Amino acid sequence: MNEHFQSLDQVKASAIDMVIKFGPKFVVALLILAAGYFVGRWVAGILDRLLVRLSLEAPIRSLLVRVTHVLVLGLFAIMALQNLGVELLPLVAGLGVAGAGVALAMQGILGNVAAGLTIIFTHPFHVGDYLSIGDEEGEVLDVSLFSTTLGHTDRSKVIIPNRKIVGEILHNYGKIRQLDLAVGVSYDTDVNAALRVIDEVLRANPRVLADPAPVVGVRRLADYRVAIGINPWVKVPDYVAACNEINQAVLETFRARDIAIPLPQQEVRMLGAIA
Secondary structure, three states: OHHHHHHHHHHHHHHHHHHHHHHHHHHHHHHHHHHHHHHHHHHHHHHHHHHHHOOOOHHHHHHHHHHHHHHHHHHHHHHHHHHOOOOHHHHHHHHHHHHHHHHHHOHHHHHHHHHHHHHHHHOOOOOOOEEEEOOEEEEEEEEOOOEEEEEOOOOOEEEEEHHHOOOOOEEEEEOEEEOOEEEEEOOOOOHHHHHHHHHHHHHHOOOEOOOOOOEEEEEEEOOOOEEEEEEOEEEHHHHHHHHHHHHHHHHHHHHHOOOOOOOOOOOOOOOOOOO
16 A cells, blocks of 8 residues: 555656656747747738738738748747757658658649649739630639639639649630620621621620720621621620620611621522423
8 A cells, every 4th residue: 555655656756847847848838839829920910911012812912921820830839849858850850751751642732732832923814814724714713722713604613723724725814805796797788887886786785895995897708698796895704794785785786777687598590490
């Protein structure tokens, strides 16, 4: 029984010695980590205000601010470990070996990160631009470190890994798009009158931008019609709606002004009578 109490006393004494020896260091380490958290927030806040002045996009700005906060906190964490007497050289060596293994196992993810950083710093596109990448296209909704999100007019989204974007042929329409519409009139029609009608239709549509100016003109002389090209500019979200509205308005206005839209015709000649 006495031996049991002696063991408890030894454990208690060892615990007290550990608390006396490492307690102050542990408290200081916690204070260093707390200071690192608040210093990181302060530095991140300064960086955020600077990036706002530089007109950097919100997703990219948020990413850089978070990375800065983590780096500052990591620096203070190293200081806290040093205060506790942890040997950092073996720890760094171990982390290096582990990092090499993780890098091999996460090649795809690291490729996305590298591609994301390339996109962030080279600015091939911005949030709100309309992109065409391979078989996918849409409005850029978000740019993150790992992927880029495109939105479609049907409110669906497609998420593309960044490594599938960097190095590929990318068509950036920007924040406005040019419609590619056409209407046919007969050869007997006053083409100038038809062009004036189309100009009126475009001016009346609030989605059509005045600058850049719409491009309207005779595109092609076909077999049975004169093809008139209608190419106004609209904002990316208005693309589909503007196509529908302009086509409908041109059709209704042509009917009201008695401007004929000819149907396909084919002439068949009988060269000889059938016996």
